[in-house]
Amino acid sequence: MREEHGNVAPVMIAKGEDPGDVRTDVPYQLMTILSNLYPWMSDGKKIAVLTRRCDEKALAEIFKRGYFDRARIVQIGLACSKEQIAACRCSDPVPSTVDIGEPHAGVGSDALSEKLMNMSSEERLRFWIYQFRKCNKCFACTANCPVCFCDECVLEERTFVPERGVPPGMSFHLIRAYHLADKCIECGECERSCPAGIPLLTFRKLVAKDFRDMYKFSPGDDKNVSPLLTTLEGEALEGDECNEC
């Protein structure tokens, strides 16, 4: 990112070009921006990209699916500021190699998540219905998501999201939550870019926790295959024997 027109802009600069007034304090989702560009960058040249810890994980999910050629990507590790870590309620903020910035420890928990899980389910539902009613179907959450890979999103179709116009209703958010269950790397971009101020990162964190507890799996490691894509391999399951034969 660099300073331009009194704003901070994402930039891609060629080798030797003057980077200008570089800024690293504005959390642009560079992996998403790069994903849009990548198909057009057929020249095979290497691409260096500023990489926070969450971006590292996003890259892992991208590599896993073969969207980027691993060999072309050079990661410049960026340690997030205390403020940013707090804003993301991030527990895992330090990239594998820190090239820029001071590494800071992560924060343990997301206050809202805890508050929600201590509510009765009625209260919790009331909370989310209010939040989702504000949804204006801008698709910022999918458009800016580094691990949303479809050009044509099913949430744009009428098949599973029956509500006309806005707000799109509950299924929109439930289905998206499911789609992200095994790949969300908790970068928080959905929440940052949501005009309605829906605490989407909290929603992601709630599901991520359940997913970890169930399958001991956290997205962002390109060696691990999502449990949703594997067989049981003898994992014990309730009622997995026919009780009568």
Place this chain on the structure above:
Amino acid sequence: MTEFKPTILAFCCNWCSYAGADLAGVSRLQMPTNVHVVRVMCSASVKPEYVMKAISQGIDGVLVLGCHIGDCHYMTGNHRTAKRIPVVQKILKDVGIDEKRVRLDWVSAAEGEKFQKVITEFVDEVAKLGPNPLREVAF
């Protein structure tokens, strides 16, 4: 006031649970009239999206029934079902919808009685939960 009769959607795989449902019928096993069976080839073809959609539109409960693990006509199809549905349940729980509104179970072609048992239990369970809170919510 009339007691609440939940509306329930059941996905049954062609090879085991649908056959089990047929057997229950052939055996004249009586059960509540709330359950509407949709036939699919394998429980693994049940998109979690269907469940989310049904619950979001006010269906009171969704059943996904497949072959017992190991008996799947498609070898490991139901393994995937066994992985997916619990995630759906958790997500529902996270937004404050009782995860008991979605149930995954295994019913073989021979288990007419188990089909009856599952249906009857589930209907009671959901009846206890009361109407799907999303039923009346206009977004």
Place this chain on the structure above:
Amino acid sequence: MNVEHVLTTCPYCGTGCNFFLQVVDDRLIGVVPCKTDEISRGQLCIKGYNAHAFVQHPDRLKTPLVREHGELKQTSWEAALDLLAGEIKRIKEKYGPDSIAFLASAKCTNEENYLFQKLARAAVQTNNVDHCARLCHASTVTGLLYSFGSGAMTNTIPEFENADCIFVTGSNTLEAHPIIGARMLKALDRGAKIIVIDPRDTPLSRLAHIKLSQRPGSDIAWINGMIKVIIDEGLVDQDFVKTRTTDFDKLKDVVKDATPEKVESITGIKPAELAEVARVYAKADRAMIAYAMGVTQHSNGTNIVEALANLAMVTGHIGSESNGLNPLRGQCNVQGSCDSGGLPNLFPGYQRVDDEKARAKFEQAWDVKLPAKPGLTLTCAIKEAAVGKLKAMVIFGENIMMSDPDLGHVEDAIKELELLAVIDIFPTETSKFAHIVLPAACYAEKDGTFTNTDRAVRLIRKAVNPPGDAWPDWKIACELGKRLGAKGFDFSSPAEVMAEMATVTPIYGGIDHDRLDREVLRWPCPSKDHKGTRILHTQKFTKGLGTFAPVDHAPPAETPSDEYPFILTTGRNLFQYHTGTMTRRSSKLEREAPEPYVEMNKGDAKRLGISEGDRVSVSSRRGTINLKARVTERIIPGSIFIPFHYAEAAANRLTNAALDPESKIPEFKVCAADVQKG
């Protein structure tokens, strides 16, 4: 390979969000929100995210077209411009300058609109220049000029976030101005009270603390009713009224008859509920009123606007942080095209053409004699054309064959014209009838400025080259000006145009492209060292004392009858935009709302045996259209709603061209209609 992120301003509604266009080698591949933009803060609506989609669409006009034996034929710029200039001269010779009318455009830049009006006034000597502001906020401009002396948002968009009470009427904010709506939602999260008064349920009204549904066309009645409650319950800001306003007694006089019973009988609003609204609004610390077309598009739109101004002044909710009256402008530069003089009675900066001093200033600046008589409004121009008084129309980027009321009449009228020239980016329903069609560059292909609804003047920057031979409108205007033999049309860049405009437009006096490249400036910005003005009327009103207009309820021009028992009201939906020229060529937007529909109340539908998705025909005294029924509880019984985006069932075939006497805005929001199954 060259990758760029070009910062520019959204071409859709008047919010004026900035974002980056993602460009790879002159190919537009996407939109990236700008996180540091004061207005959008890195948040866009679905139209913003798709603002790149139509730009490089194959349908774009790429070469000048001239009609020969009924066929539009490709030709060169030279030939096309010579022909156009020649025709204008001929018609001017034959019928006089006022037989020619220019339409400026709320989709074009300030610089371009400045040139369009200069073209009309300086090159052709007519004040016949107008644009679609006539159809949206003309009543705001006239109304607020009378009440405050300035017809624009009194406050800024970010201020909504800190209001304690947000009072919304006639605006479907979340759909028509999503990012302004977003600020309202932030306020809501903060605990602010949101009040919506609208005949329809809107996404915002469903979140509001109080939602009242009035009968369409009954606004002054409930506003006066509120004011009466405020007076009767001693909630008037006496001090403000005393020191800052005049004619309060006249107001008192009219509102005293606005008894709850009378108001209810006219509006259908329960007295208790109206009183509650009055109290919540009056007692709030910081209260913002937001309104839009639901208020302005009435045959008494100017009076309704004045009534709202009264309400704001009575309670002193104006002239300070998060206290104000805010017309939400619907197009990227509708504010700017008014500012830069695209109006028949006003020079740039709202200086009256019939004001000697003002005219003298412009005559000197442009070194030419200027006509004193205010020109024809868009709506009157159409009427004049129909009766053969107007002979030529030059239309920059407007689609009157979709946007104007009573399209049947418009069609008859423009068929009468000897010359119809359309300058646009796509073929439109209007260009079908044109003799000359010129291909223009769109927002992503040129430099310039848009002025958004909160008066912020924002740069747009060229990201890609125009398709084929398309030219930016400012260049077209300049070339046409020269060919008409006028002086002062040799500009080499929009920046130069803005430099000239600043010299003759006091509210833009301090504005230039260099400053805009660094800072956000809101007019009035009289001088280079002036930081711009966030809040209007802080110490005193632009005109001095705010004037209470003693306005009273008058029924709409057309009321339901046995033959046409429904009240038809029109508007937008979130996904489409205006006449659809751009959005309907953006696949994702089109998919969200692909076909025309009429919203009607469940009860009415049941009575007529209509169910969701049925084809129905809707007719008014002016025409009939056929479309799908959407059965809903989100509109009151007796009313129906049709979005006007869809050419295949153009709502404006039905609407009434009855005009507001002062602002000449048509009554889009009320006409009598009938619905039949099939």
Place this chain on the structure above:
Amino acid sequence: MPRIGVFICHCGHNIASTVSVEEVAKFAATLPGVVIADHNLYSCSEEGLNSIRKSIEQNKLDRVVVAACTPRTHEPLFRSVCEQAGVNKYLFEFVNIREHCSWIHAKEPSSATEKAKRLVAMGVSKAALLEPQTEGESNVIPAALVIGGGLAGLRATASLAAQGIETHLIEKEPRLGGLLNDITTLAPYSESADTLLQELVDEVRGSKRAHIHLNSKLRGLTGFVGNFKATLDEAGKKKEIEIGAIIVATGANELQPEGEYGYGSVPGVVTQLEFERTLKRGEKPGDTVFIQCVGSRQPGREYCSRICCNTSLKNALKVLEAGGTATIIHRDIMSYGTVWEEMYRKASEKGVRFIRYTLNDIPHVRSHASGTAVDVFDETLGERIHLDANRVVLATPLISQKDSAEVGKLLKVPRDKHGFFLEAHVKLRPVEFATDGVFICGTARWPSSVRETLSQALGAAAKAAIPIKRGKVVIESITAWADPDKCAACGNCVASCPYEAIEILEQDGKRVAKVNETQCKGCGTCVAACPNDAMQQRGFTTRQLSAMIDSLVKHALEESP
């Protein structure tokens, strides 16, 4: 707009006695796209089928919905009617209002009728979105596999081989014949079991088409009808064979009633089969008491083993011939049919003594000076009596093979609660499994007499020969396909396909998922794995299933009273 016809079946009283068929038809007529809604007494009767065919033609229908019984048995029938009337058979939708409605809601006619309406509405909404399909064909490997070398297996093998079909017979034991080896003569005409067995074995061994694999077990199976690949373990050696059809003839076992009726503790107490062996060895039976229904027709094993009564009658007569006395202690004598009943009469005339007991007072067997003694309460005399005997024969039932579960899993075929295999339909598809190309005969299905076993074996062989003789099988068009415009090549489908039938390929400059249709078995696992709905299954598209959900919502929630 499609033109849908809905046909509601009374199924005689089966449906109509609970569900108001007329009301459902009236309701169906109001559904979008429905141009005709009719009802027939028996839709599957010639008359019913004709009226459907006529209606399709008269009303120019392009979609057909039948609401009747279960698609698992009747779908092919109605599909063929559609085809005869010129409607692609995949434009047919079956709604089950019998097994899933009338039969299970017999006491709630009104709510059953309401449910039937909703089920029909769901079916119609799916039907409206059905698309015509063309079916693929695949070649059939002209060979068969018979599992089990007992009576059923031998008979089936002989029959297949005689039809010129290469037939592999696998038997886990070192010798052929199964239970038959232990039996002396066959009731009622006392043919020698050995002779029958020998004839069969000679016929099989004599045929160059029959290939016998002794000491062999099935270890693995892949493929589908016409193209199975079986892995055998033949005497420790792994062997792969390819076949087009499979017959399950794994037979059954005799129950060993350990600890019951003195079995194992009291000398002279034997099972029926052990008794047969002694007779075969030529031992004199002496005074013999038969106890029937030992371990059957009681809680836990409710079924009647069907052959025990007749066997005991047969052997009782042998005992008399050998100069001993014979008593049959029974709960009911089940000598059904003509010849067996005849034998029962003969036995009582000749002096076989019949004593009836009940489960609440079962015979007591103990050792005794002169051998064995049985105390039993005689229901008819109403008094407890004492019997001395040299032998006590316990007539125990046939039970399913221990390894039937294993075989069931390998073949993906269902078994009943007692471990016997379940055919597709008792009356309509008696020797077939629901899985195409796999058949069943003999006591693996349920206890059956030699006669029944032989006819089942011949039936199974005849059925198995059909695909092989045809040489081709049509593959039902329920395969998956990916919409290249939507597909984002995320690979979820590739990872989840149980058949490795999907790969990511470059297609006009875009990476997209491609389904190999001959490998696809139509399970739809990939469809559920696909995040953006690019993956679809023919006949079960996401739009079709979503439409069913919408229609349930509409009719159950929105328009419910």
